[in-house]
Amino acid sequence: MKKIIVYISFLLLVSCGGISLISRGTENLYTPEFTKLIERAKGAYAAGSKDTAIAQLEAIQDEPLLPTEVAMKKNLIGVIRFSEGDFEQAIYNFNMALTTSSLDEKLTAQIHLNLASSYYKLGDTDNTLSTLLLCDFKKLEGKEFQNYHKLRFNVAKDLGRKKISIESLFWMLSKEKDLVVLKSSQQFSELVTLYFSLEQQERIRFIKDLSDEKTLIAGYLTYLEVEQLYNQAKRSEASNLAGWITRVYEETPSIVELANNFLRRIENFASLxxxxxxxxxxxxxxxxxxxxxxxxxxxxxxxxxxxxxxxxxxxxxxxxxxxxxxxxxxxxxxxxxxxxxxxxxxxxxxxxxxxxxxxxxxxxxxxxxxxxxxxxxxxxxxKLQKNHLLIEVPGSVESQISVLFEEKFLSSFGKKAAIIFPDTERGRAYVDEFWRKASESGSTVVGVHVYDSKNTDQRDTVQKLLGLKYKRERQEELEILEELHELEGATSIRRIQTLKPEVDFDWAFIPSTPDDALQIIPSFGYFDAFNVPLIGDPSWRSTNISKESYKLGRLYFVDGDVPKGxxxxxxxxxxxxxxxxxxxxxxxxxxFEIANNILGSGEFKSRGDLEQSLITANHVTGLTGDWVLKENVWLKKMNLMNLYRGKTSKMKLEEVKAE
CATH class of the missing domain: 3.40.50.2300 (Response regulator)
Structure with missing residues (x-):
């Protein structure tokens, strides 16, 4: 109901450009005799005598009229038909008016608005928008200007034309001169929401395209973009854009003051x-x-x-x-x-x-x-959100995954990989990087399976990886094996695995916590998938896993060096x-050792100096490993560790041969 009321309220706002006076500078396009006839018809219309007004206008012969006079006559007839609710006749007259109105730009703009309003009344949003886009709205003034953009915004919104909606909101606010009033406007809130839903390059192109208008709203949107760039750690771009504001909007003191305050603030924060x-x-x-x-x-x-x-x-x-x-x-x-x-x-x-x-x-x-x-x-x-200003002491996801897709690892373990990961933010970070590095190295990801860490039994996940979950696909093989099993009889109380597991991968990565790992790892043996290389993350350097490793066979995990006792x-x-x-x-x-090594590498007067030093050095030394800067991300040099019967040792990949 509320939506219907809003729609009806908007329809009340939609009206023709109306019957306006001849605009200044176009007097030579209209003869005094025609002007008198038009004024008489206007008077009749204003007095409520629509039929009289129509009769007077239709009595004016087109032949002796100037082109713009014909256009004005047809436009006025269209306005009256519009007010009567005869929108088809209104559209006919507005279209006729447009054929001869081009010399009077303001009149042409009004006719386009009138025609679009008529289409809108008929529910023809496509023609409404296409007509509005033909209108030179800068020739409209006051209420007509606002009504044009209100209509354009609503139609564009209905049709999902986001950029046009943004432009319309922008122009609705373009006449505002007071920043406080501007920011308190409902239209401003809607504009900011839509504006920041665009890609950043689109936004910057948008504000720069409109900078010639020198409006308060254009300047303030640009300033908001400065803040956004700074929040994204794009400090250089933010400073450059703020400087651009001070030059382009020098006649808008409130915007220049905001930009200058920003520049002073970041200069203060840069000191250390x-x-x-x-x-x-x-x-x-x-x-x-x-x-x-x-x-x-x-x-x-x-x-x-x-x-x-x-x-x-x-x-x-x-x-x-x-x-x-x-x-x-x-x-x-x-x-x-x-x-x-x-x-x-x-x-x-x-x-x-x-x-x-x-x-x-x-x-x-x-x-x-x-x-x-x-x-x-x-x-x-x-990974794209990380940069050279971050080191992760335990070794980042990127650092760990890079070990698994190095050439020497792939030569030893094989290029067909699988991953089992938890349905968490952590798990998704691992699988995203796993896919990326596999593609980059030319490896094949054979299986990707997610598990719920809230479950205490993970056999279902392992069953899927081993091709044992959906038996229908292997029905013929299953029936043969079941017959053999019946003939042989049960010879053991151990569960009989009728179907053999399909191990079509060379190794599996399982970035799970120790508790989850102790649910997942034994499931491979349960389904007769023995001697499958299973590789974990640094959390597998765990007392619990070490204690259980006597039952689990040989395990691997990625980790840094750990100081000896x-x-x-x-x-x-x-x-x-x-x-x-x-x-x-x-x-x-x-x-702290990393921090001290960084700070001890030179004298730094600003954060920019320190940042540049890090980029140039390209190397940081720590206690459990070194870091190198690659693709603007710090990667820790990590090792593949071997865990067997409670003992942990560093692997020498050149001595390993894939099973």
């Missing part, structure tokens, strides 16, 4: 204190989150103490300081803490992202400010803290 490192951890979070956060901080604190103590007597040594902020276990809070550390403390770089959901939010905020972010966990976003790090940590470090402390320690 090279001896200051920001730390964002969920220190006050309840449960395991808070415990892990405090352990990670212990690893970082140990590293910075070691560094400052060992250099305390060096002349000119300036200690590194930690600016620690608490994310409270919230991605939203963590994001805010990142901004505060950069804006208020001018930290040179950041360590954070102990948990993946916080890592994504914190990295995106750091990237916006052009600040290097060292993540203590993996960042599960598309008697390493300098382990020994010094024991002395300071009276306990041995675990993986979380190691992550914190390594994150």
């Amino acid at each position: 204190n090279q001896r200051s490192i920001g730390i964002v951890l969920p220190l006050s979070a309840e449960g395991q989150k808070g415990i892990f956060a405090r352990r990670a901080l212990a690893g970082i604190d140990h590293a910075v103490r070691n560094l400052n103590e060992s250099n305390a007597n060096n002349e000119g040594w300036v200690p590194l300081i930690l600016e620690v902020a608490d994310s409270s276990g919230s991605a939203v809070v963590g994001k805010r803490r990142v901004a505060e550390l950069i804006e208020s403390k001018n930290v040179s770089l950041l360590i954070g992202g102990l948990f993946s959901n916080e890592a994504v939010a914190e990295y995106e905020m750091a990237k916006k400010y052009g600040t290097f972010f060292i993540s203590l966990s993996q960042v599960f976003i598309d 008697e390493s300098d790090f382990v020994n010094s940590f024991k002395r300071r803290n009276q306990e041995s470090p675990r993986i979380v402390e190691l992550l914190g320690y390594e994150a």
